[in-house]
Amino acid sequence: MDRLKSLDPPHKGLRNILSQFSLMAGNTNYKSKSEIEELKSLGADLFLLLQNHAKNEDTYILAPLKEKYSKETTYVEKVHSTLDQMELKLKNKLDSFDGNQSDEVGHDFYLSFTEFHAEFLKQIADEDRNLEVDMQTAFTDEELVQHQVAIMKNMDFSVLLLWFKYIVPARRIAENVQVLTAFKSAGAEAFEAVLEVIKPQLSQERYNLIISQVK
Numbered sequence: 001m002d003r004l005k006s007l008d009p010p011h012k013g014l015r016n017i018l019s020q021f022s023l024m025a026g027n028t029n030y031k032s033k034s035e036i037e038e039l040k041s042l043g044a045d046l047f048l049l050l051q052n053h054a055k056n057e058d059t060y061i062l063a064p065l066k067e068k069y070s071k072e073t074t075y076v077e078k079v080h081s082t083l084d085q086m087e088l089k090l091k092n093k094l095d096s097f098d099g100n101q102s103d104e105v106g107h108d109f110y111l112s113f114t115e116f117h118a119e120f121l122k123q124i125a126d127e128d129r130n131l132e133v134d135m136q137t138a139f140t141d142e143e144l145v146q147h148q149v150a151i152m153k154n155m156d157f158s159v160l161l162l163w164f165k166y167i168v169p170a171r172r173i174a175e176n177v178q179v180l181t182a183f184k185s186a187g188a189e190a191f192e193a194v195l196e197v198i199k200p201q202l203s204q205e206r207y208n209l210i211i212s213q214v215k
């Protein structure tokens with residue numbers, strides 16, 4: 001039986017924005033103010049989502065597992081803290097850029113990002129293979145849905161929109177149809193705001209395919 005995968009949507013969304021940032025960090029002219037502004041803008045989305053994800057994972061994944069099964073999560077917490085430190089260094093470095101950086105400085109930032117990216121991808125693949133299964137063993141799908149509802153309820157709407165922006169293009173059409181159909185209960189205004197955010201992220205064909213199936 002197909003089980004609900006709590007970690008899959010945010011991880012796919014993060015892989016999407018991490019890849020976009022990797023590409024842009026490589027093609028940015030670090031001597032150009034406008035290109036640096038663009039990189040910083042994508043970086044702002046990236047760091048916000050990374051931090052939000054870490055908080056959600058601590059609260060809705062690691063804490064419930066510990067509480068229900070006294071599950072040993074120290075290892076995951078240790079890796080998280082190493083990644084947090086790498087992430088903070090990158091964020092500070094990016095903040096310090098003003099469009100007057102040399103190619104060498106830009107290249108070094110790009111490589112530092114790539115090192116973080118590699119470690120991060122390894123970690124979330126490991127979580128998808130192991131932590132996800134722990135969650136499925138510990139909780140029923142109904143309980144996992146309740147976790148998702150709680151995450152969405154406790155999130156600022158602007159952050160939720162940002163997740164939609166990067167998750168929707170990274171998921172299958174049927175998965176998006178299911179989520180958007182459920183999200184209609186949030187009201188017409190919220191639903192329209194989501195459509196506005198996802199439309200530019202999808203091909204016209206893919207967008208139409210999703211929308212035509214949302215009930």
Ligand SMILES: [Fe+2]
Nearest residue numbers: 053057124127
């Ligand atoms: Fe994660």
